[in-house]
Amino acid sequence: MTIPHPNDFDEDNGPPSPIENTQLQGHDEAEQMLLDTYNSGRMHHAWLITGPKGIGKATLAHRFARFVLANGKKDAMNGGGPSLFGDALPAVDPTSLQVERDSLVYQRIVAGGHADMLVIERRINEKTGKLKTVIDVDSVREVGAFMRLTPAEGGWRVVVIDSADEMNANSANAVLKVLEEPPKNALLLLVSHNPGRLLPTIRSRCRTLKLRPLSDTMLTSLVQTYAPDVTAEDAQRLAALCDGSIGHALGLVEEGGLELYAELLSLLHTLPRLDVQALHALADKVARAGADDAFRTVTGLLRWWLERMVLTAAGKAPATSGMADDEALFMAGLASQASLDRWFLVWEKINHLVARADGLNLDKKQIVLDAFLGIESTVQAAR
Numbered sequence: 001m002t003i004p005h006p007n008d009f010d011e012d013n014g015p016p017s018p019i020e021n022t023q024l025q026g027h028d029e030a031e032q033m034l035l036d037t038y039n040s041g042r043m044h045h046a047w048l049i050t051g052p053k054g055i056g057k058a059t060l061a062h063r064f065a066r067f068v069l070a071n072g073k074k075d076a077m078n079g080g081g082p083s084l085f086g087d088a089l090p091a092v093d094p095t096s097l098q099v100e101r102d103s104l105v106y107q108r109i110v111a112g113g114h115a116d117m118l119v120i121e122r123r124i125n126e127k128t129g130k131l132k133t134v135i136d137v138d139s140v141r142e143v144g145a146f147m148r149l150t151p152a153e154g155g156w157r158v159v160v161i162d163s164a165d166e167m168n169a170n171s172a173n174a175v176l177k178v179l180e181e182p183p184k185n186a187l188l189l190l191v192s193h194n195p196g197r198l199l200p201t202i203r204s205r206c207r208t209l210k211l212r213p214l215s216d217t218m219l220t221s222l223v224q225t226y227a228p229d230v231t232a233e234d235a236q237r238l239a240a241l242c243d244g245s246i247g248h249a250l251g252l253v254e255e256g257g258l259e260l261y262a263e264l265l266s267l268l269h270t271l272p273r274l275d276v277q278a279l280h281a282l283a284d285k286v287a288r289a290g291a292d293d294a295f296r297t298v299t300g301l302l303r304w305w306l307e308r309m310v311l312t313a314a315g316k317a318p319a320t321s322g323m324a325d326d327e328a329l330f331m332a333g334l335a336s337q338a339s340l341d342r343w344f345l346v347w348e349k350i351n352h353l354v355a356r357a358d359g360l361n362l363d364k365k366q367i368v369l370d371a372f373l374g375i376e377s378t379v380q381a382a383r
Contacts, residue, residue, distance in 0.1 A: 015226045015250060018058035018162070019119065020110055022101055025222060025246075026214040027056055031097050033209060034064050038071070039093040044207040045182040048164070050195045051211035054247020058162045060211065061189040062109075065158045067097040068187060069116055070105040072155035115152035118143065120161040135161070137170035144178045147186035157186045164190040165197050172199050179205040213244020222246045227253045234258055241304065255297045260286075264301055267372065269330065272337075272379045279372055287365035295364045299354045302371055305331075306347040313340040338378050346378045 015021070024031060030049075037043050047064075049057045071094060099106050108114040122131045123139055140161070147157050161167070167175065176199060178188065188206075195203055214222070219239040223230055223246070230238070230253060237258060242249040252258065267278050286294040312335040335343065350371045357367055 015246075018062045021059045021062070022099070022106070024056055024059055024063055024097075026218050027060060027211050030060060030209055030211055031063075034060075034067075035094065035097055038068065043187070045186060046179055046188040046190070046206040048190045048192055048195060048198075048203060048206035048208045049211065050192045050208060052213055052243065052245055053193045054242075054245030054249075054251075055211055055213055056246070057191045057193075057211055058160075060209075061160050061162065061191050063097050063099075065117060065160055065187070065189060066099040066103075066106055066109055067094070068156050068158055069109070069114060069153070070099045070103060072153070116155065116157050118146050118157075118159045120159065122166055133166075134168040135166045135171050136168055137174055140167065140171045140174045143175060143188075147178060147188070148183045151185055155185070157183070158189065159187070160189045160191070162191040164192045164202070165194050172202065176202055176205075214246060215244070216240065219244060219246055219249060223249050223253070226250055241301070243304075252297065255293045257297050257301065260294065260298050261301050264298060264305070265327065268305070268334075268375070271334065271376060274372060274376045279369065283365045283368040286368060287363070291364075295357075295368070298368065299350075299357075299371065303347070303351060303354065306343070306350060306375075309335055310340070310343050310347050313338070313343045334379065338381070342378050342381065346374045349374055 034047075047061075049061055051057050101107075105114065109117055120135060120140055120143065122133070122135055124130070125132050143159055143161075147159060149157060151157050161175070164172075164175075175188075175190075179202060182188075190198075190202075190206060192198060195208070216236070216239040219242065220232070220235045223235040223238050224232065226246070227235075227250060238249040238252055241252065241257070241261065263278075263282055267275060267282060270278065282298070285291065286298045309331060312331050353367055353370060356362060357364060
């Protein structure tokens with residue numbers, strides 16, 4: 001574990017973006033694996049960095065990219081290669097991926113001025129001014145040509161794709177062509193939240209590095225670091241809700257997630273017959289114009305709650321650290337009122353309903369109403 005640098009975030013802007021972040025918490029084993037493969041001089045040309053959203057995958061990808069560009073080319077035969085503009089190369093094998101903020105390499109990467117690094121992300125749609133929903137083929141068309149160029153500084157050409165899950169079929173095939181004939185001294189780092197969605201041929205040509213969720217203890221500490229106004233009790237509560245994802249936890253802080261979760265629980269406690277007035281009040285709140293974040297937060301928390309209901313009904317009660325004892329007892333009591341099949345069906349139905357919301361521009365209020373009424377029907381049908 002490393003300690004966040006005080007200049008890596010501020011209270012007004014929150015935590016740094018992955019390309020700016022000089023610190024990585026909770027992934028020492030993954031970092032050591034990358035360091036060892038670099039020091040061996042036989043580094044794989046493509047890495048698939050996987051794990052849940054918000055746990056540091058993109059931060060690790062950019063951390064490794066900076067390290068490789070700062071340290072130049074190293075192979076088993078000739079050791080490190082010279083750098084025209086970078087910092088002095090180490091005489092011995094590095095023992096950390098750390099590249100400091102005052103490094104020329106760091107500063108040029110953050111400024112977008114490093115000739116040997118290319119970052120591929122979703123781009124802005126010039127017509128709508130909004131982010132595109134996918135990484136299209138135009139966004140990755142330059143990857144092949146970029147990676148085949150001779151490194152400008154004598155080391156590596158590095159491409160980071162964040163996230164590979166967002167590539168459409170054409171862009172995925174374009175990346176596959178690069179992987180099939182990998183250029184010399186080129187490194188491709190793919191960030192993926194759900195590698196099962198990628199082409200099997202892409203997965204097979206990459207070395208997979210799977211990151212684990214952060215521990216509740218570490219997550220609690222990071223929440224208090226990045227959101228100092230959050231109390232210790234609320235930080236623990238967020239850790240329980242976020243399954244090891246600091247990105248999710250900070251998102252809930254920004255969106256008032258704890259308050260919305262309290263409303264959600266209060267409503268669920270009126271089962272087996274929901275408080276209709278309270279239900280409509282919550283649905284109105286998250287469906288009003290400009291409340292997209294609130295809608296995503298409430299539906300996400302409801303799905304999280306239902307996942308735990310399914311586990312509880314299956315006799316595999318989830319860990320309840322940070323969860324009040326009466327809440328755990330309430331979930332156990334509800335789980336006993338309906339079969340596992342019924343809880344699984346309502347969880348599956350709500351997941352499907354929420355997933356269709358954006359694509360079909362469905363009525364968000366009706367989605368919230370249908371989701372809670374589906375839970376009510378499940379409980380009442382068991383009586």
